Amino acid sequence: MIDPQSHSQDPPASTRGQAGGSSGSGRGALGESDASPKRRRVDVPTVRALYVTGNDGKYQEAMKVVELLQGGGTHVHLERVNVDLPELQGRPEEVAVAKTQEAARQLESQGHDAARFVITDDSGLELSCLNGFPGIYIKPMLQSLGDAGIAELVHHYEDQRATATCMLGVLDREHPPGVSVFRGELRGTIVKEPLGSVKHGKLSWNTIFVPLGEERTFGQMPLEEHALMSHRRHAFASWLTETFPS
Amino acid sequence: MIDPQSHSQDPPASTRGQAGGSSGSGRGALGESDASPKRRRVDVPTVRALYVTGNDGKYQEAMKVVELLQGGGTHVHLERVNVDLPELQGRPEEVAVAKTQEAARQLESQGHDAARFVITDDSGLELSCLNGFPGIYIKPMLQSLGDAGIAELVHHYEDQRATATCMLGVLDREHPPGVSVFRGELRGTIVKEPLGSVKHGKLSWNTIFVPLGEERTFGQMPLEEHALMSHRRHAFASWLTETFPS
Numbered sequence: 145m146i147d148p149q150s151h152s153q154d155p156p157a158s159t160r161g162q163a164g165g166s167s168g169s170g171r172g173a174l175g176e177s178d179a180s181p182k183r184r185r186v187d188v189p190t191v192r193a194l195y196v197t198g199n200d201g202k203y204q205e206a207m208k209v210v211e212l213l214q215g216g217g218t219h220v221h222l223e224r225v226n227v228d229l230p231e232l233q234g235r236p237e238e239v240a241v242a243k244t245q246e247a248a249r250q251l252e253s254q255g256h257d258a259a260r261f262v263i264t265d266d267s268g269l270e271l272s273c274l275n276g277f278p279g280i281y282i283k284p285m286l287q288s289l290g291d292a293g294i295a296e297l298v299h300h301y302e303d304q305r306a307t308a309t310c311m312l313g314v315l316d317r318e319h320p321p322g323v324s325v326f327r328g329e330l331r332g333t334i335v336k337e338p339l340g341s342v343k344h345g346k347l348s349w350n351t352i353f354v355p356l357g358e359e360r361t362f363g364q365m366p367l368e369e370h371a372l373m374s375h376r377r378h379a380f381a382s383w384l385t386e387t388f389p390s
Numbered sequence: 391m392i393d394p395q396s397h398s399q400d401p402p403a404s405t406r407g408q409a410g411g412s413s414g415s416g417r418g419a420l421g422e423s424d425a426s427p428k429r430r431r432v433d434v435p436t437v438r439a440l441y442v443t444g445n446d447g448k449y450q451e452a453m454k455v456v457e458l459l460q461g462g463g464t465h466v467h468l469e470r471v472n473v474d475l476p477e478l479q480g481r482p483e484e485v486a487v488a489k490t491q492e493a494a495r496q497l498e499s500q501g502h503d504a505a506r507f508v509i510t511d512d513s514g515l516e517l518s519c520l521n522g523f524p525g526i527y528i529k530p531m532l533q534s535l536g537d538a539g540i541a542e543l544v545h546h547y548e549d550q551r552a553t554a555t556c557m558l559g560v561l562d563r564e565h566p567p568g569v570s571v572f573r574g575e576l577r578g579t580i581v582k583e584p585l586g587s588v589k590h591g592k593l594s595w596n597t598i599f600v601p602l603g604e605e606r607t608f609g610q611m612p613l614e615e616h617a618l619m620s621h622r623r624h625a626f627a628s629w630l631t632e633t634f635p636s
Contacts, residue, residue: 230476230478230479230480230488231478231479231480232476232477232478232479233476233477233478233479233527233529233530234476234477242476274531274534274535274539274543275534275535275539276534277530277531277533277534277535278524278527278530278531279530279534281479281524281527281530283479284479284523284524284525284527285520285523285524287523288520288521288522288523288525289520289521289523293520293521297520297543297546300543300546300547301546
């Protein structure tokens, strides 16, 4: 388990396994801290990351996640940007790479070329009763059915398990330039009827997803609590531990 | 109704209504025939159309449809081409336009710039019990569930109606250059278990879809019969009547 109290430490190595593996290539750390483990430097190196999303809930959670995860070595400053990206169909990894490249291209043409990282974030919901469908197509499914309709569908089946996924596409301009993808996942179940009101955007399945070991849906927890356990946290942990190893 | 025997005439105007409306702009006819209605000229004007698909079943059906629909005025020669296109998410019309533009761009860079038309063809399956989902996302749904899994899902609901859709994106290089979209649809129901073996590609819902007024699934009919009634026929009819009015 990730210890939510460990925010002054580097993320534990075990998060990588939990995050469902990452396919990023190994990278060296940019920032090097000469602070002793007992004392945190005030002027830690800061790197900028542009986080591409039109969804404020996602951004709020991502900021909390990054805050929780980063240790004394390097401060990652996550800035929200919004560009109009085509949504692709395909394998989630391929979609993430193409989307991140396109985002970086657009941001550069707008003069946003000073940040080291450009990050896109695609979430998905894999329903076990549908053999993993809809995955990244959860948004059009929510548009057609709403959270209540998806809950109803799942409860026509005996298997009500679901896996929430987060796929980060990360363009690193430095070590070396290129896009890597980092996946995080979180297992849970779908409840029969929506509960709670904490949502990521207007269309959200937070209200029907209960993480394993929890009693409440994501819709019934403050975003701060999502940030302690979410699929998004696992994906960010995977990226940060690989990019800034302790 | 479309009279399947009318293949020596221009397509009847009534097909437009059946095709669920078209959003193409009006066009003048390119070819003009001076043949009398009683006598067909051998040297009817021919226009070339590049039909972009990796799916041979689709191409075979589209060829039959065009054969059936075109009258004596202009001969449309449908040539199959295959380019590697990104599959987009979004509204079907927008997806069709973007895909056709990208196909034309790639074909031009490969030297295929002599044909008047470039056509892309996206089909979808709208399930009434899911408020129209999955629509254009039927392919990933088939990948996860197969035809049998989709049939099972629908039979958890009382409403087993479905609408098959075909969205053509047509780039016309002449009158004037631009992409129009033409939609055809066909109503039907989903049967409880797959029947038949006539498929469009490896992943196909032909085996579970019974068109309204029919007893058999598309999987139980030869492609020639699909071509007499299908959503694809309605979309092609809509395009041809608008582009080559009688």
